[in-house]
Amino acid sequence: MxxxxxxxxxxxxxxxxxxxxxxxxxxxxxxxxxxxxxxxxxxxxxxxxxxxxxxxxxxxxxxxxxxxxxxxxxxxxxxxxxxxxxxxxxxxxxxxxxxxxxxxxxxxxxxxxxxxxxxxxxxxxxxxPGIFSLERVLASSFLPDAKAYGFYGLDESGGLSMGHSDAIRRIPGVKDARQYTHAKPTTVDKVRSGENPTLSPGDMHWRECFIVLEDGADASAVEQTVKNMPNYFAPFQTVVNFISQEELDRDFSGLPHGGCVIAAGTAADGSSSKIEYHCSWGSNxxxxxxxxxxxxxxxxxxxxxxxxxxxxxxxxxxxxxxxxxxxxxxxxxx
Ligand SMILES: NC(=O)c1ccc[n+]([C@@H]2O[C@H](COP(=O)([O-])OP(=O)(O)OC[C@H]3O[C@@H](n4cnc5c(N)ncnc54)[C@H](OP(=O)(O)O)[C@@H]3O)[C@@H](O)[C@H]2O)c1
CATH class of the missing domain: 3.40.50.720 (NAD(P)-binding Rossmann-like Domain)
Structure with missing residues (x-):
């Protein structure tokens, strides 16, 4: 060997x-x-x-x-x-x-x-970046007139974003947190139909946060800090839920994520065409x-x-x- x-x-x-x-x-x-x-x-x-x-x-x-x-x-x-x-x-x-x-x-x-x-x-x-980057390049090479879009968190429970969870955990008063990203199904459908829309990040995804506070922390101050965090949350519709550590450990212990790259439009002869690549991971x-x-x-x-x-x-x-x-x-x- x-x-x-x-x-x-x-x-x-x-x-x-x-x-x-x-x-x-x-x-x-x-x-x-x-x-x-x-x-x-x-x-x-x-x-x-x-x-x-x-x-x-x-x-x-x-x-x-x-x-x-x-x-x-x-x-x-x-x-x-x-x-x-x-x-x-x-x-x-x-x-x-x-x-x-x-x-x-x-x-x-x-x-x-x-x-x-x-x-x-x-x-x-x-x-x-990684396999989705490769899929974006393949899609744009084979269907040059279509834009390639990336969506994350296609399942009902969304996908766990480790970077965003980490960003919430760094806020004073936060003991623990998980952030789930959800793709917006109506936007996914629009992209699949070959419209090639111009989209802002907030058109494509919304964010859901489950936060455990330290004893005595100000919940509304934490919520505002999360929702106004530039790049991470400010451009998105963000829902903040406060829960206990027991609930977080019991209901949110997995690290699932997934998503897809979609490019839809017309090929050189005008025929409608679509490329999709999906990943669904039990553990990010x-x-x-x-x-x-x-x-x-x-x-x-x-x-x-x-x-x-x-x-x-x-x-x-x-x-x-x-x-x-x-x-x-x-x-x-x-
Ligand atoms: N390209 C992609 O698709 C992709 C997907 C997911 C994540 N990522 C990247 O992967 C990076 C790492 O993610 P991660 O979730 O592994 O981050 P993490 O758990 O926060 O670990 C990052 C580093 O922090 C230190 N660390 C971890 N746990 C610690 C603890 N309990 N106490 C003190 N230090 C601790 C470790 O370094 P030491 O051992 O040296 O202390 C570790 O290498 C992310 O920043 C993200 O950028 C990329």
């Missing part, structure tokens, strides 16, 4: 846990360790079987763990902009940087660093992790070709993500 790809997880939160779960179920990879800023916290959670080291001791953990690829699971707002370039200067990386407006700048920085260090940096992969972090882990495989294939620099899902042949050989792919999927 071929040598397994050795993965180090950088940062241990929801996505980090997901990456561990996915690697443990994957035949061609092994987890060689976790590096974190909170070594005692992570050791307490994972026990003695997995080496846990301080992320700051880069040279030490690279020497001891000998990873082929680092999967970066830190947050996009403040962790990845620092950790990404720092680590790409030492080893090949995969990350899910999802600050959409900043992706081009982040890519440039990672590309310069990785080219200099002769490493590979796969940036901004996951499901969005495990979904994201599944995509990250597949990209670690692509990193090894790119490395073996002598490549270096930054890549997105758009730059990587799908065959490089697959655990199947070319021969198997031709037989099974073509």
């Amino acid at each position: 071929a040598k397994k790809i050795k993965i180090v997880i950088v940062g241990y939160g929801n996505v980090g846990r997901g990456v561990r779960t996915v690697i443990e179920a994957t035949q061609d990879m092994e987890l060689c360790g976790i590096v974190s800023r909170g070594v005692p916290r992570v050791k307490k959670e994972v026990g003695e079987d997995i080496p846990v080291m301080n992320v700051a001791d880069i040279e030490l953990w690279i020497r001891e763990l000998q990873p082929d690829v680092a999967i970066l699971c830190g947050g996009s707002s403040t962790d990845l902009p620092v950790q990404g370039p720092e680590l790409a200067a030492h080893l090949s990386t995969v990350d899910s940087f999802d600050n959409h407006g900043e992706i081009a700048n982040y890519f440039t920085k990672m590309n310069e660093t990785a080219k200099k260090a002769h490493t590979i940096a796969v940036v901004s992969t996951g499901w969005d 972090p495990v979904a994201t992790a599944s995509v990250l882990v597949a990209h670690a495989r692509a990193v090894m294939r790119l490395k073996n070709e002598g490549k270096s620099g930054a890549f997105t899902i758009l730059d990587i042949p799908p065959a490089y993500l697959s655990a199947f050989s070319q021969e198997e792919l031709l037989k099974k999927f073509m």
Whole structure:
């Protein structure tokens, strides 16, 4: 059997846990360790079987763990902009940087660093950005006259947005929170009909929040802070529900999410045409992790070709993500 790809997880939160779960179920990879800023916290959670080291001791953990690829699971707002370039200067990386407006700048920085260090940096992969980015590009290539739209939270219960939940938890007076995004069905229908409407974010989705307050916190102040939060909530119709910790733990413990990319319009001969791609995930972090882990495989294939620099899902042949050989792919999927 071929040598397994050795993965180090950088940062241990929801996505980090997901990456561990996915690697443990994957035949061609092994987890060689976790590096974190909170070594005692992570050791307490994972026990003695997995080496846990301080992320700051880069040279030490690279020497001891000998990873082929680092999967970066830190947050996009403040962790990845620092950790990404720092680590790409030492080893090949995969990350899910999802600050959409900043992706081009982040890519440039990672590309310069990785080219200099002769490493590979796969940036901004996951499901969005990631597979939905790929689907938008495919749709706009095959149906150039149609706009490609992304909708999230198509089920009645919506989809859990981890970034928005985190933003609410940072408000003073909030003990815990979950935020569910809901697509607006009438807008989805309009897009499906091929109208190609011009839409604002608030036309496409609404947001539902379930918040547990600290003792004595001012509910109406928290509600106003949520509803007026720029970018996150201000452009949307937002419903705030206050509930107890018991209710949150009992009724909202899962991390489901999903959505679709739709492009509908006319093809070159005027015939009406539609492309749709759907995802429905029982766990947002495990979904994201599944995509990250597949990209670690692509990193090894790119490395073996002598490549270096930054890549997105758009730059990587799908065959490089697959655990199947070319021969198997031709037989099974073509
Ligand atoms: N592209 C996509 O489709 C996609 C989808 C989902 C998420 N994401 C991205 O993934 C990023 C990570 O998401 P996440 O849900 O894993 O974030 P998270 O749970 O908040 O973890 C982020 C980091 O915070 C630290 N941390 C986690 N739990 C902690 C705790 N209890 N105490 C102290 N520190 C803790 C960890 O770093 P240390 O171990 O170093 O302390 C961890 O790497 C998000 O920011 C988002 O940008 C992308």
